[in-house]
Amino acid sequence: MKKNSLDLWVGLFVAIGLVALLFLALKAGNMSAFSFQKTYNVSARFDNIGGLKPRATVNSAGVVVGRVSSIGFDDQSYQATVTLNLEERYQFPKDTSAKILTSGLLGEQYIGLEAGGDADMLVAGGKITQTQSAIVLENLISQFLFNKAADKGSDKDSAKK
């Protein structure tokens, strides 16, 4: 009798622990975001990927259609090679273009796909040829400042004349 009630309490304790872990994995973690859909890989080259990370989302029209599986560097063309892991139920035309976008002003970076009009579809191991690099904030700012300075300079020149 005593042994049985002991087992009951210890079993309850272990069960609460498992429920806690499950709660953490499902509610706090990204376990529920794991999809068990079949996937296929396509690759894309970018001149600059900015702050893109592996496991970043791949969106099309705002819907998650896959994830970035790996990021590499190609020392022949000096470009970044990004492998995208797309869900098999979503098919894209061959001339689909990929952009690196930012959610919000300072948010995470992700890849946006825009479907083209080609009749042929991308297959596993295919390549996305039309890409647009990430916008690097520093470059934008320096460009803006440079333009400002150039404007001021030309204003002065015209005032002298």
Place this chain on the structure above:
Amino acid sequence: MKNSTLNFLKDRLNGLGRSVRENIEALGFATRMFFAILGRSVALLKRPILVTDQIYFLGNYSFVIIAVSGLFVGFVLGLQGYYTLNRYGSEQALGLLVALSLTRELGPVVTALLFAGRAGTSLTAEIGLMKAGEQLAAMEMMAVDPIARVLAPRLWGGIIAMPILAAIFSAVGVIGGYLVGVPLIGVDDGAFWSQMQNGVDVMKDIGNGVIKSCVFGIAVTFIALYQGFQSKPTPEGVSLATTRTVVISSLAVLALDFLLTAVMFSK
């Protein structure tokens, strides 16, 4: 005058050498004892009730203190995190902050510290008193191995109970952070959970937290057993050993946490 200075220095050096030697000896004995316990654990498979007994004693009895502390740590994280994040206008990230700090650091570490205070001390005192009452010696007289009968089930009980307690702590803490953040302060419910789910990785954050708590469980339980087994069989000896358990295992947990964090979360 000169002679006395020399003698003083000589005594000091002698003392230093002795303490270094004693510490290294203690380390060697602790290692030997650890492997002795592991080696005699196979017999437990035949009598798992011994381990169940210890899980009940170490785990179930610590459940209330762990759950209540987790709830309040979650409350405080929710409040403090909100005030800090609010300055940068990103209070939406409150859920992420609460969940990451709990699963990565606070869950395993605070649970281990509480476990050392709640369960470690009672282990040390129990074994120290068994030794003082010559129960361990009596067992050996009856050809019962005290390491296999007394120490091994307690070590395994601690190793099993600790990760469960840490998981409960983290889960209750997340709920506490939610209670303060969403109904009380008014952070958006959807943003709270979705930011958390985007930022917390099951393997990297929760898995590593579980590994951490297993390591802490081994460290705290073993230090408690070692101190009890090595204590002087007097009332003062047992009380000194109990104090030492808390001090040494708390320091060990914090040092191990630094090492594990450096290995796990730095790329």
